[in-house]
Amino acid sequence: MAERTHDITLVVNGTVRRAAVPGRRLLSDCLRHDLGLTGTHVGCEHGVCGCCTVLLDGEPVRSCLTFAVTVDGREITTVEGLADGERMSPVQRAFAECHGLQCGFCTPGFLCTVTALLRDNPVPTDEEVLEGISGNLCRCTGYQNIVKAVHRAAEIMAEES
Amino acid sequence: MKPPPFDYHAPRSVAEALDVLAAEGERAKVLAGGQSLIPLLNMRLAAPGHLVDINRLTGLAGVEVEPDGVRIGALARHAEVERSEPAAAAQPLLRQALGLVAHPVVRNRGTVVGSLVHADPAAELPAVLTLLGGSVRLARRGGPGTPAAGSSTAQDVAAGGSFVVRDVAAGEFFTGPLESAAGPGELAVSAFFPALPPRSGTAFREVARRHGDYALAGVAALVVLDDDLRITSAAVACVSAGPVPLLVDVTGECGHRPPASAGWAGAARAVQDRAEPEDDIHATAGYRRHLIGVLAERALRDAAREALNG
Ligand SMILES: Cc1cc2nc3c(=O)[nH]c(=O)nc-3n(C[C@H](O)[C@H](O)[C@H](O)COP(=O)(O)OP(=O)(O)OC[C@H]3O[C@@H](n4cnc5c(N)ncnc54)[C@H](O)[C@@H]3O)c2cc1C
Numbered sequence: 001m002a003e004r005t006h007d008i009t010l011v012v013n014g015t016v017r018r019a020a021v022p023g024r025r026l027l028s029d030c031l032r033h034d035l036g037l038t039g040t041h042v043g044c045e046h047g048v049c050g051c052c053t054v055l056l057d058g059e060p061v062r063s064c065l066t067f068a069v070t071v072d073g074r075e076i077t078t079v080e081g082l083a084d085g086e087r088m089s090p091v092q093r094a095f096a097e098c099h100g101l102q103c104g105f106c107t108p109g110f111l112c113t114v115t116a117l118l119r120d121n122p123v124p125t126d127e128e129v130l131e132g133i134s135g136n137l138c139r140c141t142g143y144q145n146i147v148k149a150v151h152r153a154a155e156i157m158a159e160e161s
Numbered sequence: 162m163k164p165p166p167f168d169y170h171a172p173r174s175v176a177e178a179l180d181v182l183a184a185e186g187e188r189a190k191v192l193a194g195g196q197s198l199i200p201l202l203n204m205r206l207a208a209p210g211h212l213v214d215i216n217r218l219t220g221l222a223g224v225e226v227e228p229d230g231v232r233i234g235a236l237a238r239h240a241e242v243e244r245s246e247p248a249a250a251a252q253p254l255l256r257q258a259l260g261l262v263a264h265p266v267v268r269n270r271g272t273v274v275g276s277l278v279h280a281d282p283a284a285e286l287p288a289v290l291t292l293l294g295g296s297v298r299l300a301r302r303g304g305p306g307t308p309a310a311g312s313s314t315a316q317d318v319a320a321g322g323s324f325v326v327r328d329v330a331a332g333e334f335f336t337g338p339l340e341s342a343a344g345p346g347e348l349a350v351s352a353f354f355p356a357l358p359p360r361s362g363t364a365f366r367e368v369a370r371r372h373g374d375y376a377l378a379g380v381a382a383l384v385v386l387d388d389d390l391r392i393t394s395a396a397v398a399c400v401s402a403g404p405v406p407l408l409v410d411v412t413g414e415c416g417h418r419p420p421a422s423a424g425w426a427g428a429a430r431a432v433q434d435r436a437e438p439e440d441d442i443h444a445t446a447g448y449r450r451h452l453i454g455v456l457a458e459r460a461l462r463d464a465a466r467e468a469l470n471g
């Protein structure tokens with residue numbers, strides 16, 4: 001028997017998107033496979049690595065620990081939606097400037113997490129940055145440059161506001 | 162690493178959710194924040210035939226601060242409870258413990274009540290509920306029910322259907338590792354955390370391999386003083402110290418004395434003696450027992466300091 005599907009509507013990066021998904025479709029797989037948005041990465045699929053982090057109505061969540069049907073009708077922002085047209089967002093520019101990435105696998109999750117962090121706390125302390133990114137793993141950078149990038153992004157945002 | 166197939170249900174009311182749970186019994190699982198259940202599904206450690214998604218039951222999202230405590234609805238996320246100033250004022254141990262539950266992003270989805278029902282012996286909130294003597298409210302189909310006045314379930318009865326509600330005390334709620342008193346057909350609608358009594362303080366201390374990981378060992382403490390600022394009651398609840406949260410009353414060991422001269426070391430030894438930690442790849446049972454003693458003394462001293470300052 002074919003698996004039953006559910007028709008869902010998501011507003012992804014400001015665009016209304018529809019998909020027919022089985023109940024068990026993870027939001028991460030829905031974004032990547034049904035909607036073709038492969039910027040959201042999938043590492044562990046049990047909530048540990050953080051690279052699948054997207055914004056759900058503005059709040060960072062693990063897309064690998066969320067079913068697509070559960071968030072029917074809600075707004076999702078992925079890494080593809082952070083830039084303003086061709087211009088990278090302050091957080092993206094700061095990561096590039098400070099070498100906050102090497103292979104880039106973890107980067108989409110960091111960018112989404114940090115975007116929400118700085119919106120809620122525009123001038124975080126070192127400790128607040130560490131707490132904020134503690135749920136995102138990076139195998140390459142050793143984190144120092146990521147922490148620098150978060151502070152640099154805060155500066156850029158302050159300069160541009 | 163993909164979940165097995167299941168029939169998905171998205172009830173719009175508690176009554177509808179209870180109908181599905183009653184009809185499917187053991188085949189059905191409730192989906193709240195999914196931060197424990199979805200990893201189990203992804204790893205194929207669980208394969209329920211039916212999933213009852215309660216994320217649309219927004220009536221269960223409340224965090225109500227009552228004079229005698231905080232009632233947390235089944236859809237209140239860890240992050241919402243952590244942020245709530247009235248909840249932190251009524252019972253500071255909630256915020257102290259929630260800051261140690263996973264990472265901020267996981268706390269945006271995970272629910273307090275889901276964490277209680279999940280009953281992981283390494284989780285913080287079951288220990289908090291046990292220490293404070295709180296309870297979990299369970300609802301199921303049946304009738305004629307007598308839901309507590311003013312609860313969201315009472316309003317739901319008016320919306321059609323009768324159901325039975327029971328409050329289970331923390332001491333009876335946690336029955337084993339990943340086992341709680343919530344049976345097939347039952348939905349946990351809320352949990353109640355009693356308020357902090359006057360002249361008392363709380364603390365939560367734990368050691369984890371990495372910030373946000375489940376703790377190797379953890380201790381929550383509650384110390385109550387009398388008018389002369391002597392200890393009248395002291396107790397701890399430990400995490401990763403056995404199959405269920407371990408509650409130890411150490412009032413006797415501390416002595417009816419001011420905190421500065423209390424018998425903290427004896428109290429810590431008493432807690433250590435009662436602990437039944439296990440070996441796993443993260444730590445030996447012996448190391449866990451050592452940690453429990455150290456953390457018990459720290460948590461008790463910190464709770465006493467809070468009681469003096471408060
Ligand atoms: C990376 C990571 C780290 C974590 N670290 C910690 C940690 O350090 N400490 C900690 O305590 N937790 C930790 N967690 C778990 C987290 O706190 C979960 O949110 C919580 O354990 C379960 O809540 P939930 O709402 O996500 O429940 P779900 O995952 O939706 O459900 C869990 C179980 O409870 C049942 N259930 C849930 N709600 C109800 C209800 N209302 N009625 C009946 N049954 C119900 C479900 O059927 C399921 O069996 C971690 C999770 C992750 C992914």
Ligand code: FES
Binds near residue numbers: 046
């Ligand atoms: S893929 Fe989601 S947290 Fe690792």
Ligand code: FES
Binds near residue numbers: 101139
């Ligand atoms: S840049 Fe390679 S994992 Fe972070």
